[in-house]
Amino acid sequence: MSLLQIREVSKRFGGLAALTDVSYSVEKGEILGLIGPNGAGKTTLFNVVNGFYPPTKGEVLFRGKRISHLQPYQVCKLGVGRTFQVVRPLQRMTVLDNVIASAFLRAKDKAGAERIALDALQFTDLYDDRSLVSKGLPLGKRKKLEIARAFATQPEMLLLDESFAGLNPFEQNELIDIIRKVKAKGITIMIIEHHMKVIMSLSDRVVVLSYGEKIAEGTPKEIGNNPLVIEAYLGEAESA
């Protein structure tokens, strides 16, 4: 059975159909790339999976259990962590405290939470910055902090929302390494990304959304040659 199943999910905001009958599955241990032009509904889909929005129609199953209509904190407890497109560190806390706050989910006491948090920081190369206040961190490190926080909830699955946006090539490579390490731990990843280089090198499979509908699904190579996908992207380029 697939780890995450998205079944005919639709989401409407008033008259706007942000998602229409989207169905696909994410298998355990894989990295699934979710791509599509701006406004295609990628983040909306994350918000539905994560529990911020209930779907208008359809359902989301995680390990066979229905998680649509649960609250985000319940979804997180079941093992789905997420990061945000606009990074949202707990600004006035130090890097370590940020991660401790999320590590408490699986820890009995503060010492336990701190252990999990320090592990997560080492994992994401933030260990040396642990006592800095997160407000002043450069973007690259804030993106890593987002991943560290989600990682500290010890998820089975991670939803990464544009973790690479705004990073320089060096930082991108660092983050690719981190994500590969996360995968090596057996954590399933669904990632939204605009950098084709990143998506093509990281993903095992790719799902393409356009105007709220799934237009393609397959290996990165298949996607790269799919005429529908090319049209969706070139169409956008022409009108720009």
Next chain:
Amino acid sequence: MKKFVPPIILAVLCLLPLVGLSSYVMHILVLVIMWSIIGMGWNLLGGYCGQVSFGHAAFFGMGAYSSGLLYHHLGISAWWGLLASIPVLTITSLVIGFICLRLRGAYFALATLALGEVLRVTSENLVKFTQGDLGILIKQRTWVEKTWYFYVILLLAAGSFFIIKKVMESKLGYYFVAIREDQDAANSLGINTTLYKTIALCLSGVLTGIAGAFYMNYMGYIDPTTVFPLYDISIVTVMVVMVGGVATYWGPVIGALIMVFLAEVIRSMPGIGAAHMTLFGILLIFIIIFLPNGIVGDFRKMIGLFKPRGALK
């Protein structure tokens, strides 16, 4: 070193009454300590958990009235109110939380402001139960001297300080701050924001209510306009914490010290005594512009403000 500061301050305060201070000075000290407790209660909810309340008079008044009504209707000592206010305030906080905590930011603040007023008007009009504007009078106060009141409130304050410190160092504390910084992010990191906001509100309400119950015993008289007022309690509570330092352990204490002394000094000045609220308002504007984190939070910055310009090099 820092660990020893609270016990040392506590010891000094314990010895203070032995010096033989005048009854007036003792009264001021009792008020300062009482306001620190209210400030600590507010700070837990507003400072650490980020849910700014403009209606803490609701909790203060409920505490005072739960103490006063026990005495008035059942004839038992109003000191039982200190204990009785714990369940009363927990239930009140749960009800208030259920109504208000689904609101965010300014809307939460407005809802709590309204609740404080609702309770004031209610207590004015439930004449049979609360005596309305007649108020409740304790015919014989426990002690004539202030000394014992001082020790009681000091004990309560020390207890509150200790509890808040323990809470803030635990999982609860981390969750409160996480909620303050970003509710949605906290939610998606597995924090049940509604539950933990409610816990913060209950703790905050109980602490404030206990201060209210003490007030009943100490002053011996309450009426709706002295324990449920918007300006003299709700707004001053916010000011105590803002002036002292939001989300700091000592902020409410320093804030209470400054606000109570300032109120006394201004009130005793002929001519402008009646304008103390105006002066408080000006002080608040000054604090928000120059010391947004309060005196404790912006201590270094404040020192810098008073240094001559050249010295900053």
